[in-house]
Structures are given as C-alpha cells and as structure tokens.
Amino acid sequence: MHFDHAGIATDDAAALAELYGDLFGLETVHEEVFDGMRVVFLECGDGDGYFELLEPITEGTISRYLEENGSGIHHLALATDDIEAGLETAREHGVSLIDEEPRSGAWGHTVAFLHPKDTGGILLELVEH
Template sequence: MRFDHVGIATRDADTLADLFGTLFDAPVAHRETFDGLDVTFLDLGNGYLELLEPLDDEGEGAIPRYLDREGPGIHHVALETPDVAAALDTAREHGVALVDETPRPGAWGHEVAFLHPKSTGGVLVEFVEH
C-alpha cells in the first residue's frame, strides 16, 4: 500500500482549491459531482488532496454530518491498494471494525472501502483501488 490522498471536508472547495493550489503548487487533477458532493482532487505529485464540499447544506451524508459536528478539516486518510476486497479481508482477520463490508464505487471511478475509526486510533481510513 501507499499513500493516495487525504480527504478534507469543506464548505468552500473553490476557495480552498485556489489557496492550496497557490501554496503547494497543486493543480486541480480532477473534479466531479459525486454522491451529493463537489469533489476536487489537487495533485501534490506524490498524492492528492481531496476537497469534499456538500452540494446542499441541508443534505444527508457523511460529509454534511461531519461538517455539522466537527467543522471543516481533515476527514480521512486514503491508502491505495491493488485489491480493496483483500485489504478488507486482512483488516477483518485482525479484528478491525469496518464501515464497508465490501468495496463500493467511489469518486474518480475508484473502488473504495472504509475502516471504522474506533479500530484505527480515531482515524477514518479509506482503501482505494485505482
């Protein structure tokens, strides 16, 4: 596995993309609307910053709930794996609580699955298969 991206919950992806683009020389690599979110990936050269902005402040979903509870900030850390299902099996074998029992579609056409932060030191971990 290798580092893929850090997901950042925000209420203003455009402003944050402009700031991080300027500060880190990180151009927009990909942008899409996915699962009620404006999702923007900024290319750092060795990974990405994923900006996650809800399309609707009243919307349902993990990111609006996170923003209401915690405010803007780091939401998750993502690790690239060649096989999300196998990575989930390994986590399961080690007693790690899973958010996703099986891989599911994620942004940018990737397969993803999340590990529950109660089993990972308070960090929401995402497995990503390109």
C-alpha cells in the same frame, strides 16, 4: 499499500483549491459531483498523493461532519491493488468495517472504509484505482 490521499471536508472546495494552488502550487487534476458532494482532487508532487476536497451539495455524511467538526481532515486513504485482500486482512485483525464489500467511489475508484474506533481514531479508506 501506499498513501493515496487526504480527504478534506470544506464548505467551499473552489476557494480551498485556489488557496492551495496559490500557497503550494497544487493543481486540480480531477473534479466531479459525486454522492451529493463536489469532489476536487489536487495533485501533490508528481503523483505522490492528492488532497481530496469534499464540499457537500446535499445533506449527507460530509455536511454532518462539517456541522459537528468544522472544516478539516475527514479521512486518509491508502491505495491497494487488491481491495478485497485489504478488507480480509482488516477482518483478520478485528478491525470493524464500515463497508463490508467494496463500493464505487469518486473518480471511478473502488473504495471501502475502516471504522476509526479500531484504527487509532482515524477514518481510513482503502482505494483501488
């Protein structure tokens, strides 16, 4: 596995993408509306990872997160070539799964989340491209 992206909850993905572009030269490489959110991926370096900006369009997980916590890092994602094996390893180590089975995610990826109560307080996402 390797680092894939940091998911950042925000009220305004376009403005944050513009700021990160101006500050760090990051470019938008993918944008879509998915699961009630505007999702914008900014590439960091030469494919070294991404910032995934998550702006709620409808009520849901990200809108609730923003209400409770404000803008900021929502999750960290690790890329894997075998998400099923990653979930099995997590189970073997007693990590609670938010997603017992992989599901469709943004940008056509397959994803599954691990519960932060068992991962040092960090919501971790496994992502298979």
